[in-house]
Amino acid sequence: MHLRRRIRIAAGCVFAFTAHAVHAQSYPAKPIRMIVPYSPGGGSDAVARLLGQRMTERFGQTVIIDNRAGAASMIGTELVARAAPDGHTLLLTDAPVTINPFVHAKVNYDVLRDFAPVSLAASSPLMLVVHPSVPAQTLQEFIALARAQPGKLSLGSGGNGATTHVVGEMFQQRAGIKLIHVPYKGTGPALADVVAGQIPATFTTTPGAVPFLKAGKLRALAVTTLKRTQGAPEVPTFDEVGIRDVEASNWYGVMAPAGLPKAILTTLNTEIVEAVRAPDLRERLVSLALEPITTTPEEFRTFIAAELKKWAAVVKSANIRAE
DSSP: OOHHHHHHHHHHHHHHHHHHHHHHHHOOSSOEEEEESSOTTSHHHHHHHHHHHHHHHHHSSOEEEEEOOOGGGHHHHHHHHTSOSSSSEEEEEEGGGGTHHHHSSOOSSOTTTSEEEEEEEEEEEEEEEEOTTSSOSSHHHHHHHHHHSTTTSEEEESSTTSHHHHHHHHHHHHHTOOOEEEEOSSHHHHHHHHHTTSSSEEEEEHHHHHHHHHTTSOEEEEESSSSOOTTSTTSOBTTTTTOTTOOOEEEEEEEEETTOOHHHHHHHHHHHHHHHHSHHHHHHHHHTTOEEOOOOHHHHHHHHHHHHHHHHHHHHHHTOOOO
């Protein structure tokens, strides 16, 4: 190899290394905006504010929580997809980002192409709950009741195409039963009607259900994760009671626009992982009935790809449409 070529190659390597280091050292250069694609007050908002506070302390730059609700979380999500990939605009995303592409006619982004996954942060199972008047103490008794009254028992959800709707369809497919779907405008109203005895059952979030379980206003039949949840350890999993492959979680994670420099991606992942692993923040998450969880960017991307594959199959089989 000629000396001049060697010098050019060496100089290129030094330049690449220097650029990588400069990205890491100068980030963040201004306040970070973390977009939450929902209104204030929900699980995504709570997780974002916990992470934002810790990141503000660590970075010395303010992390602004920007709630951009609308279109089943797609408005806020698209804003991040179109933002500059400099690490100053982030998305606190959740499970519906992997369901929306299959239930909505128009989604203006590709989850795997347009985003750089950073890390998962928290997760909790969905829970099948019934009103105490329902004559079923266990999941198997509920299934037997549904089989004895085909097409008569109703199941509420947070709306057509919502996570609770899709999980409900998954459950019916696995259990071999048919329930009447009753869509609401959000999981809150659906849960309220089960508590009031207006409908017999719904899938809901663990944090939303726990207060009513403790008050005796709901009965939980099963959770949708492979392990029991810390939020309600007395509730069995679907697997435990013999209904396989009803696995889903209401997860929360951080993503950035695609094209984010690797140095910044590494910095963000490190900060989020350290934040979630901090004892005080873990305690706060557990108090919200959430399970702290962290991943590498590669693990998060693999997880998202698996979620997309799973929900595509369920939605196609059940012919679910949000509109």
